[in-house]
Amino acid sequence: MENILDMTLLEVQEVLREREITAVELTQFYLERIRKHDGAVNAYLRTTEEEALKMASDADGKIRQGEGRPLLGVPLGIKDIFCTKGIETTCASQILKGFIPPYDATVIRRLNEQGYVHLGRLNMDEFAMGSSTENSSFQVTKNPWDLMRIPGGSSGGSAASVAAGLCAAALGTDTGGSIRQPAGLCGVVGMKPTYGRVSRYGLIAFASSLDQIGPLTKNVTDCAVMMNAIAGYDPMDSTSIPEPVPDYTKYLGRDIKGMKIGIPKEYFIEGLEKDVGDAIKGAMAVFEKQGASLVDISLPYTEYAVATYYVICTAEASSNLARYDGVKYGLRSEGKDIIDMYKKTRLKGFGKEVKRRIILGTYVLSSGYYDAYYGKAGRVRTLIRRDFDDAFRSCDMILTPVSPTTAFKIGERMEDPLAMYLSDIFTIPSNLAGLPALSVPCGFDRNNLPIGLQIIGRPLDEGRMMQAAYVFECEKVVKKIPAAFR
Amino acid sequence: MKITPEVVEYVAHLARLELEPREVELYAAQLDRILEYMDTLNRLDTAGIEPTSHAVPIVCVLREDEVRDSLVGGDSLQNAPERKGNFFKVPPIIEVEE
Numbered sequence: 001m002e003n004i005l006d007m008t009l010l011e012v013q014e015v016l017r018e019r020e021i022t023a024v025e026l027t028q029f030y031l032e033r034i035r036k037h038d039g040a041v042n043a044y045l046r047t048t049e050e051e052a053l054k055m056a057s058d059a060d061g062k063i064r065q066g067e068g069r070p071l072l073g074v075p076l077g078i079k080d081i082f083c084t085k086g087i088e089t090t091c092a093s094q095i096l097k098g099f100i101p102p103y104d105a106t107v108i109r110r111l112n113e114q115g116y117v118h119l120g121r122l123n124m125d126e127f128a129m130g131s132s133t134e135n136s137s138f139q140v141t142k143n144p145w146d147l148m149r150i151p152g153g154s155s156g157g158s159a160a161s162v163a164a165g166l167c168a169a170a171l172g173t174d175t176g177g178s179i180r181q182p183a184g185l186c187g188v189v190g191m192k193p194t195y196g197r198v199s200r201y202g203l204i205a206f207a208s209s210l211d212q213i214g215p216l217t218k219n220v221t222d223c224a225v226m227m228n229a230i231a232g233y234d235p236m237d238s239t240s241i242p243e244p245v246p247d248y249t250k251y252l253g254r255d256i257k258g259m260k261i262g263i264p265k266e267y268f269i270e271g272l273e274k275d276v277g278d279a280i281k282g283a284m285a286v287f288e289k290q291g292a293s294l295v296d297i298s299l300p301y302t303e304y305a306v307a308t309y310y311v312i313c314t315a316e317a318s319s320n321l322a323r324y325d326g327v328k329y330g331l332r333s334e335g336k337d338i339i340d341m342y343k344k345t346r347l348k349g350f351g352k353e354v355k356r357r358i359i360l361g362t363y364v365l366s367s368g369y370y371d372a373y374y375g376k377a378g379r380v381r382t383l384i385r386r387d388f389d390d391a392f393r394s395c396d397m398i399l400t401p402v403s404p405t406t407a408f409k410i411g412e413r414m415e416d417p418l419a420m421y422l423s424d425i426f427t428i429p430s431n432l433a434g435l436p437a438l439s440v441p442c443g444f445d446r447n448n449l450p451i452g453l454q455i456i457g458r459p460l461d462e463g464r465m466m467q468a469a470y471v472f473e474c475e476k477v478v479k480k481i482p483a484a485f486r
Numbered sequence: 487m488k489i490t491p492e493v494v495e496y497v498a499h500l501a502r503l504e505l506e507p508r509e510v511e512l513y514a515a516q517l518d519r520i521l522e523y524m525d526t527l528n529r530l531d532t533a534g535i536e537p538t539s540h541a542v543p544i545v546c547v548l549r550e551d552e553v554r555d556s557l558v559g560g561d562s563l564q565n566a567p568e569r570k571g572n573f574f575k576v577p578p579i580i581e582v583e584e
Contacts, residue, residue, distance in 0.1 A: 102561040196542045209540050238547040239540070307524045318501060325502070327574050329565035338577045343504035355503055359494060360517055362501040364524075376527050378537025383530070385538055417516055418523060434541025459542070 001029050005165045005481055008221040009074060010249070012168060016063055016073050023063065023073025026168075027056040027117050030075045034120070034166050037485055042141045043151075043161035045080050047120035048087055055117045062115055070225050071114035077167035079158050080121040081128060082213075083202040084108050087118065091204050092136040093126045095349025096330045105202025106234045107171065107213055114229050119167050122157030126351045127321065128178055128206045130154050131423045134414055135353045142410070143186060144482050145449055149407040152182030158216045159186035163450075164485045169217040169226055173203060175210045176309050177402075177427025180439035183216050184402030184452020187441045187478065189223045189469070190216045192427075194459045195434035196241035199234030207316035208239075210309075210431045218480055220440065220470040224248035227462060243460060251467035257291030259468065262395030266302040267426055272404045275445035280401050283442045283453045286475050287399070287468070295395045299387040304380050305429040310421055311364050311377035312432075317354075318361030324349060356417065385433045392458050397465055400426050402439045402452030426454060436462045440469045441478040450478075489518040 004012065004026065015021055031049055038044050052075065059073030078084065081091050083101035085108075090096045104112065125135035133141045133156025141156045143149040144164040151160040155172030159182030162170050172179040174192035183190025191214040198213040205211060215226030231245045263284065268277060284294055326332035326345035333348050335341030350358070364373035391398060403423060413420040430437040435456055442453035453472070457465040491514045498505050505513070560572070568575040 332567035347504040379532035
């Protein structure tokens with residue numbers, strides 16, 4: 001059973017179909033691993049054992065009848081941000097504690113159609129606001145490679161659970177790097193698709209012009225399988241792109257001869273750890289050896305991306321989070337009148353970082369400051385988009401580090417929000433431009449902490465990005481699960 | 487110093503947030519530093535540049551007006567902290583003179 005951890009989802013599908021194991025056995029295997037290891041990692045907020053075993057048993061019935069969808073009977077971990085009918089969904093916030101959604105998000109519906117198994121809810125920064133998962137109001141998740149360190153965030157529970165082998169794959173969300181940064185810091189694959197590629201209906205909103213859903217997986221093959229399941233047009237999301245979805249697994253195994261890969265000089269800056277820089281240079285050599293050519297490019301507005309992002313995301317968050325007022329769902333604190341009730345509910349229900357961002361967002365949108373901040377940030381966002389348009393005239397995709405450093409220590413950046421914000425410096429630009437970007441492991445630093453390589457692509461070019469990442473993954477074998485979790 | 491504790495309290499009121507006194511002080515100092523960093527955007531000349539509100543051009547999406555299932559009253563009210571029949575119940579909004 002242990003060798004399951006080394007299989008791709010395509011191989012897992014095979015052993016299920018051949019009935020070498022049943023979906024119930026596979027689910028029990030993961031539930032047992034969670035019982036054994038999650039006390040150290042704290043990736044799961046809650047497991048849903050009863051639902052999981054029921055879904056697995058349903059899947060076994062379908063497999064016996066010869067059905068064979070790629071995720072049928074596959075146990076997945078779900079970031080606690082997707083509305084899932086009948087299953088508590090909290091966004092790691094006290095304000096949504098006990099919230100039971102009356103409907104399924106579109107991604108959950110799509111996974112249900114595949115016959116997946118819902119293992120449990122994964123920890124995250126409250127409302128996806130953070131880069132370390134320390135802003136969860138319930139628990140601190142640890143990096144499986146070093147339990148003294150953060151797993152990254154906001155999808156830290158998703159990345160840690162995949163890295164420690166506590167689910168077959170996980171679902172996350174990425175507003176400024178929240179899939180790619182934790183994937184990079186935990187040594188797993190993470191994909192933020194093109195804005196609009198995956199429907200966000202039923203996703204609890206943080207910053208609507210930036211949020212996107214994607215998978216965190218052990219390898220590129222699994223990323224393709226998950227993307228096949230979740231991508232595609234949905235009339236329930238008006239930002240959803242009405243374009244057909246290719247079979248992403250078809251891109252795996254194609255060579256990358258003649259592919260032009262852009263190297264932006266602005267991403268190799270002071271503050272980039274030496275081991276990270278060296279690993280990225282090593283990766284560049286692998287791509288060259290495989291027949292791709294490296295092209296020097298420039299993205300001159302990169303240094304303004306973090307400031308632009310934090311104006312836009314806090315503004316949108318302050319508006320999106322206005323709905324948590326103690327009326328329709330979640331927590332309510334008593335007050336002397338309705339305004340007082342709102343204020344006391346939000347005082348008690350929101351954590352520090354969420355309040356900080358709501359105040360910042362309200363400030364930048366307030367009368368007298370709107371043009372100076374929100375208006376200005378929107379204009380700089382246009383300049384950042386144009387940077388990428390120009391760059392893609394001379395290359396097919398762009399290669400960068402995911403983060404300037406490897407995983408930092410728990411508590412290290414909690415008192416300095418600006419230092420925390422700057423850890424997303426390389427992932428934020430692609431959210432601002434709506435571009436697909438993925439993170440793939442490319443090595444370890446001197447402390448045996450994983451290093452992530454980022455590939456940024458043209459809109460809807462996820463297939464070719466996975467093609468390149470797959471070639472890299474086959475050439476550069478990086479160990480996947482830390483020895484302590486074998 | 488752009489952000490004084492008074493500004494934080496005023497903005498918090500606009501956002502319907504009550505803050506503890508020590509939070510007001512802390513946020514004033516932190517937000518001042520963050521806004522100073524955001525002010526680096528003012529180094530850029532953006533005259534004549536159209537702002538981007540969505541990275542992907544979006545047109546107004548309309549669909550056929552057809553009858554479909556939707557959440558029934560009870561389901562959409564199941565999480566209400568307080569309800570009365572098929573309504574959300576809240577504290578008095580309008581002051582009534584005795």
